[in-house]
Amino acid sequence: MTAERPSITDRIDAATGGMRLRRLRQADWSRRLVRETQLSPADLIWPIFVREGSDAPQPVESMPGVSRLSVEHCVEAAKRARDLAIPVIALFPYTNPSLRDETGSEALNPDNLVCRATRAIKAAVPEVGIMCDVALDPYTSHGHDGVMVGECIVNDESVELLCRQAVVQAEAGCDIIGPSDMMDGRVGCIRGALDDAGCRDTMIMAYSAKYASAFYGPFRDAVGSGGMLKGDKRTYQMDYANSDEAVREAAQDLAEGADMIMVKPGLPYLDVLARLAREFAVPTFAYQTSGEYSMIMAAVGNGWLDGDKAMVETLTAYKRAGASGILTYFSPKVAAMMRG
Numbered sequence: 395m396t397a398e399r400p401s402i403t404d405r406i407d408a409a410t411g412g413m414r415l416r417r418l419r420q421a422d423w424s425r426r427l428v429r430e431t432q433l434s435p436a437d438l439i440w441p442i443f444v445r446e447g448s449d450a451p452q453p454v455e456s457m458p459g460v461s462r463l464s465v466e467h468c469v470e471a472a473k474r475a476r477d478l479a480i481p482v483i484a485l486f487p488y489t490n491p492s493l494r495d496e497t498g499s500e501a502l503n504p505d506n507l508v509c510r511a512t513r514a515i516k517a518a519v520p521e522v523g524i525m526c527d528v529a530l531d532p533y534t535s536h537g538h539d540g541v542m543v544g545e546c547i548v549n550d551e552s553v554e555l556l557c558r559q560a561v562v563q564a565e566a567g568c569d570i571i572g573p574s575d576m577m578d579g580r581v582g583c584i585r586g587a588l589d590d591a592g593c594r595d596t597m598i599m600a601y602s603a604k605y606a607s608a609f610y611g612p613f614r615d616a617v618g619s620g621g622m623l624k625g626d627k628r629t630y631q632m633d634y635a636n637s638d639e640a641v642r643e644a645a646q647d648l649a650e651g652a653d654m655i656m657v658k659p660g661l662p663y664l665d666v667l668a669r670l671a672r673e674f675a676v677p678t679f680a681y682q683t684s685g686e687y688s689m690i691m692a693a694v695g696n697g698w699l700d701g702d703k704a705m706v707e708t709l710t711a712y713k714r715a716g717a718s719g720i721l722t723y724f725s726p727k728v729a730a731m732m733r734g
């Protein structure tokens with residue numbers, strides 16, 4: 395007599411001990427009950443491109459749904475951020491080519507575009523935080539984040555200018571200084587310069603692990619530095635093959651006085667984000683870069699992806715990896731969706 399073969403159900407119960415993980419997934423209410431991560435409008439930082447003039451918003455061709463806004467329209471955007479409970483907007487200027495030079499001197503002009511936008515927004519919508527990038531690339535004729543001597547981006551001379559840029563922006567009313575330049579020692583020097591200028595309360599969110607990436611292309615179009623860039627940024631932005639180095643960068647930035655750190659790009663670097671968030675237990679942000687945004691929107695434009703679903707899924711993934719928040723061009727869209 396042959397033994398009766400166990401049924402599939404018996405086999406499964408033997409293997410799982412009767413624990414069926416699908417049990418909790420069976421209804422929307424139970425899925426919501428056990429969900430580990432929640433995305434909320436408070437997680438969002440909305441990057442906005444500013445331009446001169448008072449004309450209508452000017453679409454950025456490589457970023458469907460994103461436009462360069464006049465100062466006046468930036469104020470309207472800040473009101474929208476407030477109404478949608480988005481805590482912070484990040485301003486990025488499109489600088490007229492005629493104002494660009496070798497050392498990016500327009501960065502130090504207290505009346506430059508980004509400072510005027512900051513003052514206008516602070517006056518009209520003081521309850522929304524303003525973040526400004528510290529880096530010279532919107533202002534240099536060669537498109538680099540620092541000063542170029544021959545083929546070299548010189549570190550210390552660049553840091554000197556970046557400190558002055560940070561103070562100019564803080565004095566205009568910027569709440570969060572975001573050094574995105576990747577020069578060595580810049581966070582400590584900027585902290586010192588801000589304190590010396592009486593800007594003790596101005597926060598620093600360091601782009602700590604910023605990689606030399608292909609995903610910044612559409613952003614460079616948006617700020618007009620793409621066509622100008624001589625060479626690439628690999629002598630200062632990080633090699634994308636490295637993760638230990640990100641830990642060293644973040645440790646240094648925090649020792650120098652960074653209040654918050656950031657990883658950029660985002661989705662291809664979730665391992666780095668998760669590692670830094672766990673290792674340092676400080677507010678750690680991710681930047682969903684222009685290229686990541688444009689990839690999704692291009693697929694949406696072709697009818698290949700459900701854009702809203704891809705948006706929420708990717709933003710939730712950042713949170714799951716440990717992000718305190720996300721800089722994303724989807725901010726107004728996803729905030730409106732969460733509200734509705």
Ligand code: PBG
Pocket residue numbers: 527529531539574575609610611612613614682683684685
């Ligand atoms: C400037 C800066 C860049 C981005 C943010 N700040 C571009 C670069 O470093 O070349 C990229 C943002 C994006 O791609 O959305 N240093």
